[in-house]
Amino acid sequence: MTSVEKARVRAESDARAHGYYLHPDPASLQDLLEGLQRNEERYGYPSCPCRLASGAFAVDRDIICPCDYRDPDVQEYGYCYCALYIRKDVSEGETPITPIPERRPPAKQARAYDVAAETTNDKHVNIPVTLLLTNTLNLWYCKQCGYVCFREDSPYLCPICKAKKEMFAPLSITVQG
């Protein structure tokens, strides 16, 4: 099985597991899978084929496919930013696939561009620590189902119960004794 076929099998499984479908046009789908595969080879992780990656994991984390924005985008628009993952009604052709807004916050985009610029200008330059250290990780929990995660910010949708971002609160660990 080629690397692109592996990417296809993985995307198909993930789509089924989430109740999604893949892009209905075979040529577009092939392009997206090849883009994922190229990024996997280049960066060591399959970052989004429709966005600029910086090459620094901590900065690209949110756009590694399936990206942080996939589930809220499929819920709101019917498909993700790339239209790799789409909803049943879109798959059945009831809704046309047109460009959707970029949900990734401008601050995260800017950070990625800054790091990408650093790494492109001189492959051996050190990425400024300040750029990478902006990622402070926190414990979060979903007030609806209790799901706990350790991330820079809370997820857009709870992966367990699908509660929205507003349902997450920081989890402070207090110690007795």
Add this chain to the structure above:
Amino acid sequence: MTSVEKARVRAESDARAHGYYLHPDPASLQDLLEGLQRNEERYGYPSCPCRLASGAFAVDRDIICPCDYRDPDVQEYGYCYCALYIRKDVSEGETPITPIPERRPPAKQARAYDVAAETTNDKHVNIPVTLLLTNTLNLWYCKQCGYVCFREDSPYLCPICKAKKEMFAPLSITVQG
């Protein structure tokens, strides 16, 4: 897409993601989706259309759809309390849909009634703090797969590995140094 259609798409995706089906009768299904939508508008969260909500999030948390009781009910009876989510064999008509016992503990039902009574009698009365503070949250982990959550009590089924409630233990954080 109307709000009820959004509720339908969300329920369809969630059903597929869990290997479930939706109520086979279109009119019953429409009623349930409209009930969810009404609760979403009234309370700000889609609480179960077949149960009385109090309007206080901390008290209604366990009956926000998909409720805490869905997965154990589908596993044991073939469908949830509302029969919104049903199992394949029931969907194929091998098992009739008849009322199932209420799995929600009487203490939680009573708490909801108490809060609902308070809020109905006088919309501006303060809900007694004691009613709301009975929700002490704890960290729990699944002894089978390690899933960690922060909830009032452990889930009925682990959302990751489907282990039963007895497989959960409290997670005490101890600190070194």
Add this chain to the structure above:
Amino acid sequence: MTSVEKARVRAESDARAHGYYLHPDPASLQDLLEGLQRNEERYGYPSCPCRLASGAFAVDRDIICPCDYRDPDVQEYGYCYCALYIRKDVSEGETPITPIPERRPPAKQARAYDVAAETTNDKHVNIPVTLLLTNTLNLWYCKQCGYVCFREDSPYLCPICKAKKEMFAPLSITVQG
């Protein structure tokens, strides 16, 4: 519904929820489900029907079905060690089902054999505490999506975002004040 039928319904739901299929041969599938059911009765948990269980939960934890090795095996080979869970392309007969390597680490296999030997020789002997206490549990988090779990070692694949084992790091809780 018989116990074996319950095991079948549970396996079918879990397969659908993960985008997997079950063994295509009805007789083989029946054997596997009966094996799971026998282990559930014998040990109190459905340990893998193709591996030796020790009877000590802490030692068998990783081979309770769905075992820790299922998802990486399906991803790499197309089916799990038992071939109970298989990938779509294998289900469609494109790939033959042949034995795959045992992914369970030799140290865990050895521990299981040691405990099994102790319990078989004399049902009432105490299992040496040292054998069981080798299971030190730690908090882990997925650097890609933030999933948190409390286990002996990190999972092979993140159950939420499917990131590989290398994406997990220990989570140290530090306390302020």
